[in-house]
Every structure is written in C-alpha cells, then in structure tokens.
Amino acid sequence: MKKLLILAGFMSVGSVFAAPSAPMMAESVPASCKQYHQQMKQNHQAIDAAYDKKDACTMGKLMMQNRQIFESHLECFPKRRQMMQQQQGAQGMAPMPK
Incomplete structure (x- = not known):
C-alpha cells in the first residue's frame, strides 16, 4: 500500500523527467538546469x-x-x-512570476 502511495507521488513529479517533446525543445531551458535534473534523479534513486x-x-x-x-x-x-499556471488560472489565483 505504501509503495502505491509513493508511486502516486512520483507520478506527479514524474513529468519532470519525461523526455522533452519537439515543441518543448524550442523553448530554451538554461544549461544550468542539468545539475538540478541530475540531482533530482539521484534523489529518486x-x-x-x-x-x-x-x-x-x-x-x-x-x-x-x-x-x-x-x-x-x-x-x-x-x-x-x-x-x-493553467491550474492557478482556473482557480482564479494570481499567475506565477517568470
């Protein structure tokens, strides 16, 4: 049961490690982000x-x-x-700063 709860938690963060799609590649992600992605992956392990x-x-x-x-x-x-941002917009909250 605990493993299922943990897996459900990872599902919400799992999109972080998903391979970027073609449109996403067009959006520039700073090179310094690689270390954060790597650290999160190590933490998951x-x-x-x-x-x-x-x-x-x-x-x-x-x-x-x-x-x-x-x-x-x-x-x-x-x-x-x-x-x-889409979720916050649907809830009527202020948008997140860029």
Whole structure:
C-alpha cells in the first residue's frame, strides 16, 4: 500500500523527467538546469533504496529536497510550470512570476 502511495507521488513529479517533446525543445531551458535534473534523479534513486530499507526518514528528507529544488528552479521545468499556471488560472489565483 505504501509503495502505491509513493508511486502516486512520483507520478506527479514524474513529468519532470519525461523526455522533452519537439515543441518543448524550442523553448530554451538554461544549461544550468542539468545539475538540478541530475540531482533530482539521484534523489529518486536514493528514495528507492531507502524504501527497500524501510527508512521513511531518509525518504521524506529526499522528497522534500526534490520539492525544494523544483519550487526554487521553475525555469528548469517549463512544462510543469505551464501546467501550474493553467491550474492557478482556473482557480482564479494570481499567475506565477517568470
């Protein structure tokens, strides 16, 4: 059951690692973003290892670290940012700063 919940959580962040489509390639993503993508990928691997060891504390820390990276560097995740802006627009909230 826990694994299903964790997988569901990863599904929401999974689009971060999806291969960019042709239109997305046209949108320029800063070269410095590569390190953030790499760090998040390493954290996901460490989360899997922590799950196998039943180490919830480490899993939580790594998940929070990934979320912090994501929220601090939205310019590195243009597809996800666009989705968030659409959701906020639908809810009548102010748009996110660029």
